[in-house]
Amino acid sequence: MRMSRRAIAIALALGLAACAGVLGLRSGGPTSFPHRAHVLKGIACTTCHKTVATSGDDDALHLPDDATCTSSACHAKPHDPKPCLGCHADPMAIAGAAEARVHLKFSHVRHLPKFSGNCMRCHVGVADSDVQLRPTMQTCFGCHDHEAHQNARQCDACHKDLADEGTLPQSHLTHDGDWLHEHGARAGAAAEACASCHQQESFCAQCHGVTVAALPARLHMDDPFTASVHRAGFRSRHAIEARAEPGACATCHTPTTCESCHSREGVAAGSNHNPHPPGWIGLTRATDQHGRAARSDPASCAACHGGAGETLCVRCHQVGGIGGNPHPPGWSSRQPLGALPCRRCHVLGSTVP
Amino acid sequence: MSRAPHIAALLVLAAAARAEAEPLRLRADAFASSASPVGLVDVTAGGEINDWLRADAVVWLGAGAAIDDPDADVLVIAAHARSPKGHGEATLGRFVLNVGALRPLHLDGLDARVHLPYRLTAEAFAGAPVVQGLDSRSWDWLAGGRIGRRLGDWGSAGVAFLEERDHGELSTQELGLDAGGAIDRKSDASARLAIDLISSAVALAEVSAVRRMGDVRVELYATHRSPSHLIPATSLFSVLGDSPAQHGGGRARWRIAPRLDLDLDAGLRRAGGETGIDITGKATLRLDDKGRGMLSIELRREDAPVCGQTVTTGAIARSGSDGSGICGGGWTGARGAARVPIDAHFTASTELELVRPDDQTRGNWWPWAIAALGWRAGNWDAALATEASASPEYSHRVDVIARLGRRWELP
Numbered sequence: 119m120r121m122s123r124r125a126i127a128i129a130l131a132l133g134l135a136a137c138a139g140v141l142g143l144r145s146g147g148p149t150s151f152p153h154r155a156h157v158l159k160g161i162a163c164t165t166c167h168k169t170v171a172t173s174g175d176d177d178a179l180h181l182p183d184d185a186t187c188t189s190s191a192c193h194a195k196p197h198d199p200k201p202c203l204g205c206h207a208d209p210m211a212i213a214g215a216a217e218a219r220v221h222l223k224f225s226h227v228r229h230l231p232k233f234s235g236n237c238m239r240c241h242v243g244v245a246d247s248d249v250q251l252r253p254t255m256q257t258c259f260g261c262h263d264h265e266a267h268q269n270a271r272q273c274d275a276c277h278k279d280l281a282d283e284g285t286l287p288q289s290h291l292t293h294d295g296d297w298l299h300e301h302g303a304r305a306g307a308a309a310e311a312c313a314s315c316h317q318q319e320s321f322c323a324q325c326h327g328v329t330v331a332a333l334p335a336r337l338h339m340d341d342p343f344t345a346s347v348h349r350a351g352f353r354s355r356h357a358i359e360a361r362a363e364p365g366a367c368a369t370c371h372t373p374t375t376c377e378s379c380h381s382r383e384g385v386a387a388g389s390n391h392n393p394h395p396p397g398w399i400g401l402t403r404a405t406d407q408h409g410r411a412a413r414s415d416p417a418s419c420a421a422c423h424g425g426a427g428e429t430l431c432v433r434c435h436q437v438g439g440i441g442g443n444p445h446p447p448g449w450s451s452r453q454p455l456g457a458l459p460c461r462r463c464h465v466l467g468s469t470v471p
Numbered sequence: 472m473s474r475a476p477h478i479a480a481l482l483v484l485a486a487a488a489r490a491e492a493e494p495l496r497l498r499a500d501a502f503a504s505s506a507s508p509v510g511l512v513d514v515t516a517g518g519e520i521n522d523w524l525r526a527d528a529v530v531w532l533g534a535g536a537a538i539d540d541p542d543a544d545v546l547v548i549a550a551h552a553r554s555p556k557g558h559g560e561a562t563l564g565r566f567v568l569n570v571g572a573l574r575p576l577h578l579d580g581l582d583a584r585v586h587l588p589y590r591l592t593a594e595a596f597a598g599a600p601v602v603q604g605l606d607s608r609s610w611d612w613l614a615g616g617r618i619g620r621r622l623g624d625w626g627s628a629g630v631a632f633l634e635e636r637d638h639g640e641l642s643t644q645e646l647g648l649d650a651g652g653a654i655d656r657k658s659d660a661s662a663r664l665a666i667d668l669i670s671s672a673v674a675l676a677e678v679s680a681v682r683r684m685g686d687v688r689v690e691l692y693a694t695h696r697s698p699s700h701l702i703p704a705t706s707l708f709s710v711l712g713d714s715p716a717q718h719g720g721g722r723a724r725w726r727i728a729p730r731l732d733l734d735l736d737a738g739l740r741r742a743g744g745e746t747g748i749d750i751t752g753k754a755t756l757r758l759d760d761k762g763r764g765m766l767s768i769e770l771r772r773e774d775a776p777v778c779g780q781t782v783t784t785g786a787i788a789r790s791g792s793d794g795s796g797i798c799g800g801g802w803t804g805a806r807g808a809a810r811v812p813i814d815a816h817f818t819a820s821t822e823l824e825l826v827r828p829d830d831q832t833r834g835n836w837w838p839w840a841i842a843a844l845g846w847r848a849g850n851w852d853a854a855l856a857t858e859a860s861a862s863p864e865y866s867h868r869v870d871v872i873a874r875l876g877r878r879w880e881l882p
Contacts, residue, residue: 140730140756140758141728141729141730141731141756142728142729142730142731142757142760209760210760210761259624266556266557267557272557294688294724295681295688295690295722295724296690296722296734296736299692300679300681300690300692302663302677303651303661303662303663303677303678303679303692304651304661304679305569306569306571306572306647306649306651306661306663306677307571307619307626307627307628307629307649307650307651307652307661307662307663308627308651308661309569309570309571310592312569317517317525317527318566318567318568318569319527319547319549319551319562319564319566319567319568320515320517320527320528320529320546320547320549320566320567322567322569322575323529323546323547323566323567323577324529324546326567326569326575326577327529327544327546327547327567327577327601328544328577328600328601328602328603329544329546329603330531330546331502331511331513331531331533331544331546332502332511332513336872337500337502337513337874338854339841339843339854339856339858339872339874340818340820340843340844340845340854340856340874341810341818341820341845342767342808342809342810342820342821342822342841343765343767343808343810349806349822350806350822350824350839350841351824351826351837351838351839351860351862353860353862353864354826354837354839354860354862354863354864355802355804355826355837358773358775358800358801358802358828359773359775361742361743361775361776362740362742362747362749362773362774362775362776362801363696363716363718363740363742364696364698364714364716364742364743365675365696365697365698365701365716366696368574368698368701368702369574369701370574370575372703375603378603410743410744411743412708412711413699413711413712413714413743414698414714414716414742414743414744414776415698415742415743416698416699416702416706416708416709416711417698417701417702417708419708420702420706420707420708423708424706424708428706428707428708431707432707444710444711445710445711445712446711446712446713449670449710449712450670450671451669451670451704451710452641452644452668452669452670453641453669453704457640457641457705458637458638458640458705459704459705459706459707459709459710460710462707463707
């Protein structure tokens with residue numbers, strides 16, 4: 119038993135080691151630049167990042183070259199002829215800095231004098247780790263009040279072209295987790311934040327329009343990771359999913375949406391295909407199925423029996439009819455009896471039972 | 472069919488021509504499928520005409536199997552203006568509007584928003600609800616508004632109101648309350664509540680709270696929906712009373728390795744007087760640091776009420792699995808997806824799903840698969856895919872889908 123446990127542990131360790139590269143564990147690959155170690159040695163940032171002090175809006179990145187590293191006493195004899203940053207820097211961090219240089223308006227030369235050359239005022243991550251040193255938007259907002267810009271959604275005070283930048287802000291709002299399910303509640307109180315990046319009038323319409331040409335999952339069928347509702351074989355599952363979460367369909371669809379599709383597929387009212395089980399309309403409360411189903415998910419019933427189809431229900435449920443009163447105890451409504459849908463059952467002259 | 476879609480398409484093209492010297496983004500996708508719709512063109516355009524005025528349009532034109540019966544619609548054609556200092560803004564035309572706790576509205580009309588002192592925001596809108604395919608409409612309209620207030624730099628809250636008339640009769644009267652914000656640097660929460668004022672009941676309530684702890688992100692959520700209050704009050708099915716459905720649970724994402732995420736979603740559903748579970752486990756592996764290549768596998772179990780239950784002498788007999796096919800419980804399934812870059816221009820992808828319904832009168836398994844090849848070069852992109860499935864409606868079905876897209880960005 120002990121042997122087999124040991125064998126499993128060894129197998130797991132070997133498997134993990136074999137997959138380390140695939141999993142991004144980076145054993146043997148480039149590592150983050152040890153900024154923290156350099157800071158603890160008392161080396162000033164501008165010793166390596168020499169061009170920071172003169173770096174303006176459109177200047178190149180100010181990453182140190184090999185000559186900068188080897189000019190110091192510490193690294194005078196490099197252990198490898200390869201470029202230093204090839205191994206001692208996270209390529210993603212360099213790529214991120216390059217992206218920021220392209221897409222953001224930022225001038226080090228204007229910021230440095232205000233903080234007496236103290237880079238850590240913004241690059242707070244140096245003290246904690248070596249992974250993410252680029253300041254977050256929250257850090258910027260610590261000094262810059264961009265309320266007017268945010269109100270006007272004028273992101274171009276800092277972002278050269280937000281649509282072209284196409285990256286999600288890392289500091290104030292990221293679409294992580296199951297964003298598709300979360301976004302409704304989030305957007306309710308933060309529609310203006312959404313509008314910072316998305317032209318809401320058209321972006322929301324791609325899914326929430328009364329008609330849509332094709333949902334993102336269909337239009338971008340070559341990317342199975344596109345965020346979209348109704349993925350994969352939803353067409354087969356939709357009846358179950360609608361029943362599992364009654365009312366969810368009504369978030370986007372009106373009952374007529376269902377009706378038009380069901381008519382096309384020949385499963386609407388009046389078709390030869392009856393989707394209801396035998397005994398659907400029971401004669402007693404104990405055997406009745408349709409009333410209970412209708413209460414659970416009225417939108418499903420309305421999908422076929424809405425509009426003119428409601429006359430089917432009214433035949434039995436009108437005042438004095440054999441179907442009885444469909445209202446639950448304590449039912450009340452502000453609709454006058456002469457309005458729809460009341461007048462369908464409460465015909466002129468009838469009284470409320 | 473109305474001429475409006477064609478007019479809108481011309482307007483889009485006119486806007487493109489007008490905007491040669493102005494910032495404008497235009498995207499057109501041609502989509503063809505061996506299944507209906509056979510052909511589809513989707514055009515999206517938007518751009519800033521000047522510092523304070525922007526225009527957007529989304530138009531699609533499709534043709535089904537009957538080529539003489541084309542279909543088309545204008546999703547969006549709107550002009551959006553804002554005051555130079557951002558004190559106010561307005562949108563006119565056809566657009567989708569998201570206002571506080573109200574569900575998204577698709578309307579032809581006007582929306583105006585103004586920022587007031589004390590961090591208050593007032594918004595008002597009015598118009599006619601969009602009708603599918605620009606069919607003729609009778610006297611229906613909607614109007615409403617929202618008052619919101621920002622709470623420091625960490626959140627906001629608001630109250631919204633909507634009244635909608637269908638053929639002149641009251642169909643929706645809803646009050647919405649919303650709130651959201653960052654509790655601290657690692658936690659945020661949001662909530663919305665919609666109350667049906669016609670029959671005084673909660674139509675929709677939703678709460679979500681998120682906590683981030685290093686590589687782990689946890690969300691707790693709860694939803695309460697009352698379907699009879701979500702459909703128009705003019706529908707006969709709105710008089711059946713309050714039979715709410717609830718769904719609550721938690722989701723967790725653990726970045727177990729820099730390129731590997733594990734997701735777990737476990738929830739409890741209550742609908743139609745029955746309780747069921749909803750559980751999903753998913754693993755996503757990025758094949759490179761930028762995530763161009765990805766693999767994922769997902770297992771899911773979802774319960775649904777057995778709507779055909781009948782009570783007989785104290786025992787519950789499930790009558791849903793007698794051939795009806797619509798009442799037989801939930802489903803269990805697995806899904807796998809892969810996206811693998813072949814070179815700088817080509818990407819191969821596939822997605823597979825296998826579902827086993829509890830009620831097997833309409834088939835024991837519902838498989839679905841798609842294999843696609845995507846291509847991107849400059850402003851062009853294209854994709855070709857084959858989709859195959861077996862479903863309750865079809866013993867087997869194979870479709871071929873193709874897309875060709877082009878993006879224009881004018882200075």
